[in-house]
Amino acid sequence: MVFGVAPCLLALSQRRRKPTRLFVKRAEGQPREAVQKVCEAALTRGVPIQHVTKRDLEKMTGAVVHQGVCLQASPLGFVTEEKPTRPQHGSHPLPLWVVLDGVQDPMNLGSILRSAYFLGVDRVASSIRNSCPLTPVVSKASSGVMEVMEVYGYNNLSDVIKVKLGQGWQAIGTVGLGEASAGASVVPCSDFQMSKPTLLLMGGEGCGLSPDLRELCDVLLTIRPRRDLHHAVDSLNVSVATGILLHSLLSSRAVAA
Template sequence: MLVFTSAAHQLRLLHVWGRRAYKPVSVSRVGSQFASYHVTASLLHPEDRRINPVVRKQHRHKPAVPDGRRDHERSVQSKVWKKEIPLLQRTNQRKGDNHKVSSELRKLCLEDFPADTERPVTQRSTLDSKAESHEIVFGIAPCLLALTQGRRNVHKLFVKDGESSHRASVLRVCEEALRRGVQVQRVTKKDLDRMSSGRVHQGVCLQASPLSYITEDTDSTPNRRDTPVWLVLEGIQDPMNLGAILRSAYFLGVDRVTSSLRHSCPLSPVVSKASSGAMEVFGVYGYENLEDLLKLKVTQGWQVVGTVGAGADQPQIGVTQCSDFQITRPTLLLIGGEGEGLSQELLSLCQTLLTIPAGRDLIPGIESLNVSVATGILLHSLLFSRRSTR
């Protein structure tokens, strides 16, 4: 009669006996005691419910009958495996213990990592094939403002199925869509990820007509109390930068944003999301030739103010710190594109150049600001001076 002294010894012997059939070597009953058993190699797998190869001698058991023997074997095996399974596996058995997790965290887990068996069966998302000129707007604020502002032709709203659709912000978008007769369709998160190209959609996507630059020039500043300020962008190519600039311009009170049409990024859904929906409210004017616009405005009494980095050498034009500049008449603030800044053609038309002073000695390579951050600082300085001279 064999008694294995260690689990490692046991596993080595099992490889040798792996092909032998399951049979008792000896079964002797003294009272209600059982001897050890040889078993097949299938016992190496914890899901196999037969007897474990390590069975202690002198283990008490009820009188042996076929069913009772199976119950005993299962009982012994479960006790041995309970000692041998890794701690991580035992920890995973407590997945249902959710009372220690906050309700907010459980909600996020359900939304982002739902169990496969709990995923709702949803209708396959279908973009209208007839709406070939449409694009997908994504995000709560862009979708809501696209619905309310009426600058787009809206076709269909897609909403993530599940608990996230019950959030107040999502419900507001759905209610606005239904109020305007826009079809609302529930889809999976995977569908929304595909529609938004993997960007942050916040559970909603809207199929709508695209927005473009406004090319018809109209005077939007008659009879103003404040001195008008226009923001002129040349060659902004990053949609995230353009969106952030539009958001700051709208928030701080710029009267108009104009942009070069050449070498500039289009007004895409990415720009709308980066602007937190300001692009849906704030029309952006586009010009093929910014030089003609600046020359026209100079004849109308406007001043042209350019921007340069700290320490830039412009001997023919005065450079002023933005905090020292005061707006006294209608102003065009010119912002150049990432990397290159303003072109020489536009710089030659500037009457003053503004710069943002640094707060420390700068290491070469990081001596400048992101264009959207610099624009926000300059606009705040200029528009604050406009308010102070009322």
């Protein structure tokens, strides 16, 4: 059950799902314009529309914010097969992938997808075994971006990263301010210049980046706080940190000839 105006509208228009029925909150008079657009998209696809009570929608969605619409449709999953890429001609920005290692909170995953899409990331990749699947909650948290942007899933991120490193890419991880690291240099994100194709590796909530992936990193980035921090508040939410790092990297990236 996809819920929310933007997820339902994009699920109907992108045609990556097979929709079977649209449920709309029963109301007096004309529905608001946003809901009307969802209904029009459903009619275009030949999807039946059923008007139900607010309580019915809450039962379908588990009492989350549904904005008056809920779409019954086939699920979306990770892309697990590589697709051929178009050759680049002339100058073009260096590619940047976000690689997610164990992000389990659907709200965080949705927020990361939204930031990655908005900022122009070339691919989002995720581990499959220890990460959040692509649920309707993720779609709602992404404001429907999950319906537009494919998310690649891998059983072994380490193997994928090693292949890209062999192709001349660099792997960049993250650490907390002042955190020690063996091997890779630690650099404030504001001082880093992206000069080659890059994988930004982000660890999950709590545990952070796994040791085997951290060992593959060429550089570890930190985000400098703008104040003296209380010892109990010494880090950022993974989705917020990802957005900051992506903006910093993409603002600094060079153009490949």
